[in-house]
Amino acid sequence: NVWKLIDSRASEETACKYAYISGRILEEGYGETDGTPKTKEAVAAYTRVLSGNSSLYYKVCAIERMNIVDKTYVTDILCSGGTEKTFTEDKDSQVLLAGYAAYGFPQKIYPQWLKDRTVLSMDANIQASRFLNECGKFDSSYSVQSLRVAARTKTSWSGKIPYELLELNFPRFYSNFVEAACAENKISEPVLYALIRSESFFDAKAGSSAGARGLTQLMPSTAADEARKLKLPADYNILDPQTNIRLGSHYFANLIERSENKSILSALFAYNAGLTNVRRWKRPPKMSMDLFLETLPFQETREYGRKLVGAAAMYGFLYYEITPAQTVRELFK
Structure with missing residues (x-):
């Protein structure tokens, strides 16, 4: 009942988050209703997510749960949300x-x-x-x-936004380098674009306080390991966009291979929190990946996973004729 109780009191993002999780709890059989059929109650919760100004992650997850595949309908959902913004125009x-x-x-x-x-x-x-x-x-x-x-x-x-703003929000900068890296490492272009966007916002000179560098935010030690595997010259430049994307994608592909069941989402968790931590976070056999994400002990990794799933769904939808539902299902396998 929490999502209904807080609906008019919490922020839109929080209300929609609770609505989605409540729907999933009912679908998975972890909760009961007051007599209303669980499916009907879950649909009501997902409808609340789709009609509100929720985060992109919960929107694409709700799209998947409702199995919405019509492009026009999906576009309308992604371009809408909340009350029209009021402001004084200059x-x-x-x-x-x-x-x-x-x-x-x-x-x-x-x-x-x-x-x-x-x-x-x-x-x-x-x-x-x-x-x-x-x-x-x-x-x-x-x-x-x-x-x-x-x-x-x-x-x-908060109001309806033009389709062009979605495209400007999810650009494909360095497309030739991304395409080559994905072909070399057999990974998804939408996922690699999402990773770069989330890690560096496409800033080739980006650096973190921990020392991560470049578009894919690699630690120098990790970059050096990948450079040796790829037989790059000793004087490689970690900030060079082509080099950094190649190193980061190779590292990510390796994480996929080493993750349980070669899970792309687990590899993304590992990219953020380290493979040792991810292996320590044991997922109950019957728990779905979206609910497992909500239980991760690192808040940063939970948010990182949400950002990556949402961004990958957008790249797939905008440029590759892949519905958000397809992307979510692929990542949650």
Whole structure:
């Protein structure tokens, strides 16, 4: 009953999370209802997720549970959620931002956007992100800025969003390197794009406080091990996009091979928390992977798994004619 009790009191994201988990608890036979058929109660819970402004992860999981495959219907779900955002629009700020783009000053777009983003319309946000995306073909720093604009716009907007904003949120930067790495290591392109997006936001110069480097956020010691396996020159550059993607994808493919039942999702957990920890987290034989994810002892890894599943589902849907339901089922096998 918790999801119903908190529905009007908790945040949209929390309410939808509880609704999804409640539906799954009923489906798996871990809970009882007040007499309403369990299937009907579970459908009501998933419908709440799909109609609300929930996180992408719970939306794609609910799509899978409801077996929604129609592209138009899926698009409508992914582009909607919550109440329309209300704000005071500043026309002068929008004209200034558009002027920088029209006269070819990409270096001024992102700083100005950061200053004025709360008074910009959806169209103005998309135009800024689109322009920076185009400029990223010549300077990758603009690609990162484009993604940041798109991501913050989508996160802060509660109403219906244009399809283009979904594409700007899940770009395929470094596509030639990703395609080659996936072919070499026999891994899924949507999953590798999702991994890179989640690890570095496509920032080739990204570095973590722990020392991880580059697009796939490899620790130098891990990169060195993979470089030896691939017989790379001793002077390889870990920050070179092509090299980093090749090393990271090779490491990820190895984690899949070493994971129980060659589970892609377990390999993703291991990429974040280490294979030793994942092997220590014993999944009860009959527990589904989505409920197992909710029990992981590391909050960072739980959230990491959610981000990867959601992003992989989006990449599959936007570019590979793979429904979110198919991606979720593949990752939860």
